[in-house]
Amino acid sequence: MRVTITASQLRLGMYISAIDTSWWEHPFWRSSFLLRRQSDLDKIIASDFQRIEIDTDRGIAPESAASLSDAASPQTAIAVDPLPAVAEPAAPEPAPVRVRPTRRREDAATRAAETVQRSKFAVRRMFGEARLGRAIKPADIAPLVDEIAASVARDPGAIISVCRLKNKDEYTYLHSVAVCALMINLGRHLRLDEREIRDIGMAGLLHDIGKMAMPDGLLDKPGRLDDQQTRVIRTHPEEGIRLLGDSDELMPIARDVCLHHHERVDGTGYPFGLTAEQLSVHARMGAVCDVYDAVTSNRSYKPAWSPSDALSRMMTWEGHFDPNVLSAFVGSIGIYPIGTLVQMSDSQLGIVIAANADEPTLPCIRRFYAVPDARFLAPKDGAARPAPHPDAILRPEDGDRWFGRDWPAIAARVLAGETVTGELFGATGHGAMPLIGMRAA
Ligand SMILES: [Fe+2]
Ligand SMILES: [Fe+2]
Incomplete structure (x- = not known):
């Protein structure tokens, strides 16, 4: 019999037949398997999965697990509730981000690396499907944003450092994860509420989705772009809006940051040349986080700057960033x-x-x-x-x-x-x- 349980009810010896997630592409999550290893159990508990389907004919049943542990309460006991064919969380209200306790002490950097690895696959799939015309729904990416937020909460330096280690094939995807983490970290530093922090995390994740519409070879072209190529690449904010579609469901903050993250407060940015007073604080946050990750990453045409070097130089770029947002960003990174x-x-x-x-x-x-x-x-x-x-x-x-x-x-x-x-x-x-x-x- 197949029953649905929460991650906290999961025990060694259960047979996992499905995990309720739309965007997870890591092979681990796609497999049906008998849960034998504590490390696998820890990974699932550390994630934000709401429901897990188990097959009690192929593994232990929840009742027997409950008798072996103190975790299952009457309120959280088994819901005999098979996963629907199309699983979409119905509640629009995002749950506050929380850090789940782990049963095994793991190095924060190792856990961050695992998060980044899974996130990279998920973003790649999400962007690929957007290119094919599939609308992106906030509910699809919320678990991913929540896991990145949890990693930022554990150790912001760990995930941000891991994200800096990109090769050219994965740059766009890891850059998206990095900007998501940086936006969340900045949002926390500014003491925004968790709902807004989730929204700006989504915005960071989606800000460069328009690059999926760029011609092959242009994104990783060695050397400088010529004028025509520059004109094409500068269409990616508007292409991003096109790929995001006009669904009312999509967060307005994500659309705003996608369209305006290359604007500058002095009006010399693109695509519209807007000035500070015409730009939202979210767009100005996106501009800082986007550039910081770009200049601290190795690119085909330039080596990475160190974090301190990057901050020092960015502080001298008159008219590029909102100085208050940049100051807050420096504080959020914690590197002076x-x-x-x-x-x-x-x-x-x-x-x-x-x-x-x-x-x-x-x-x-x-x-x-x-x-x-x-x-x-x-x-x-x-x-x-x-x-x-x-x-x-x-x-x-x-x-x-x-x-x-x-x-x-x-x-x-x-x-x-x-x-x-x-x-x-x-x-x-x-x-x-x-x-x-x-x-x-
Ligand atoms: Fe961009
Ligand atoms: Fe970017």
């Missing part, structure tokens, strides 16, 4: 490159002088400048503290905008532990301020 200029909550400027391995968002800061007084201070070192606190990092700053062309010399002196003195023209505040008379004390 050494030498980064930051403004503290008490309106002093400091330079990051050391990372904090245990608390990446709380590096060691050397303060050297008081903004209200427009004067340099004797260097003072201390670890950043979580907000709200005077020693909390308010945001990363652009040294060139504060100190002009003297910034490299000032940074070098501060990093060397020297006191800098000088006079500034103009009012204090955020903006370019020519510096004269600077000298080391």
Whole structure:
């Protein structure tokens, strides 16, 4: 007899005949098999599957399993409910993302790698079917987004690092997984609610689906694209909207990010040249996450930048990103490159002088400048503290905008532990301020 149970009711010795998932393509999930290994059981429990069909003629029945364990409660006991031929979750309200307990302690990076591997297959299939005209439904991809969200919750650094390791054949799919993870991580950092976080995760997963409509060979073409090829590749946001279709069911956030993730706040992006006030915060989040993953990945035409290098360079790209979103992103990644200029909550400027391995968002800061007084201070070192606190990092700053062309010399002196003195023209505040008379004390 076939019965449907939840993952928490699953026990070794049961025969799995089907798992209720629409998009899972990993061979493990497609097989019917006798559950013998604890590691397989752990993988299923760690996933977000709502229903699993077992065959009690070929394995142990739930009743006997329940008598061997303390997990099954009357409320969660067996529902004799065969899987429907077309399984679609009916409830539109997404469940909050939660991290399931695991029975076997596994290294976070290993688990992240497994998530990324499964996600890659699922995205490849999803994109392939979209190319063939099949409409994408949120319910189809919600389990995938939830698993990525769970991985981000366990260890954001692990999944983001694994996603950086792409070869050219899998770039588009893993890039989609990476942007999904980065968007979720940024959403959590911004304390968005879990429903919105799921929506922006979906948006990250789908943002480049239009690349499925690009001519063969164009996406991985070695070397620079010529003008005609560039014009074609720049149609991928609008092609993405075409592939997503006009289903009301599809999240508006996903459509927004798909269409606008290559816009820039100064109006020089594509496809429409929209400016900051015309772009949603989700589109601006997508732009930052998209570029960060692209530049930290090896491509056929350029090597990867390190995360700290990427953040440093992105912070200098005037007009490209929303500076507030970029600042939040830096905080969400938890990487402040050494030498980064930051403004503290008490309106002093400091330079990051050391990372904090245990608390990446709380590096060691050397303060050297008081903004209200427009004067340099004797260097003072201390670890950043979580907000709200005077020693909390308010945001990363652009040294060139504060100190002009003297910034490299000032940074070098501060990093060397020297006191800098000088006079500034103009009012204090955020903006370019020519510096004269600077000298080391
Ligand atoms: Fe794109
Ligand atoms: Fe992208």
